[in-house]
Amino acid sequence: MPRRKLSNFDLLVQLPWWVGISLALATFVTTHWVIPNIEFTNWINQGLAKGAPGVGKIFSLLFLFAGILSAFTSWTKKKQLDQQTDINSIRALSWKQFEELVGEAYRRQGYKVTENPGSGPDGGVDLTLRKDDQLVLVQCKQWRSQKVGVKIVRELYGVMADSQASKGVIVTCGYFTQEALDFAIGKPIELIGGNALVELIRTVQSEPQIQAEPKSDGIPSCPQCGSSMVLRTAKKGSNSGKQFWGCSNFPKCRSTLAYNQQ
16 A cells, blocks of 8 residues: 655654654743843844744644654554454554554564655665664565565565665565565575464563464464474474474474473
8 A cells, every 4th residue: 555655743743752742842942931032133033033932832832742642652552562362353453553563563672663754765664673783674564365475575685785784574464475485594584474473462462462373173373484383203302202393394494383282
């Protein structure tokens, strides 16, 4: 879905709530006390100084409203994440809500999250994450049934090279094609399918409400690629002789799950 071009006010609302509040306070103080107390000799500046309180009040209210709206938006994003109960509730979100959900999940992991500010040559990148010296580019595909193909993974890899990003992430409600999984092997690209997304949300919820459900036949799906898991037996190491669920796409996908024998 094409994005609309955001206004300056929209961009202001995307900033932390305290930025708007601080700007409102600074504008009010400057226009009501600082500027009126300056002795101007130029009659133009004198006129502007007299009108400063009125103009300042308008801008102060605008910044204040932006700060309040930013705080409310932040609260709704947090509430939205904590209310998710399963993959179906995630799939019911709009594309914008889905992006906000993913952004909030990474924000709770300590990343500074910047949402794509609108239309433009973003290469399909929806979120930019920064943590320490790491730059991570994220694409969000709120696709319920269509699999994410290798073309999208290749495009993100190209954007990563141009941006000198440390890592790329593609998040979807569904799954990835085998070609997409194969292309990502050995590259700094993380593919998060439906089950892995459920696990990501669960680990950052204030009080976990969501959990991955096994298939009706008792065989779980791979949390990474969505393929069926296979019951295997460890042949070496400290867990030798113990059973575990391994992805049927091994060695292309090395995801495992603990096997709890009933």
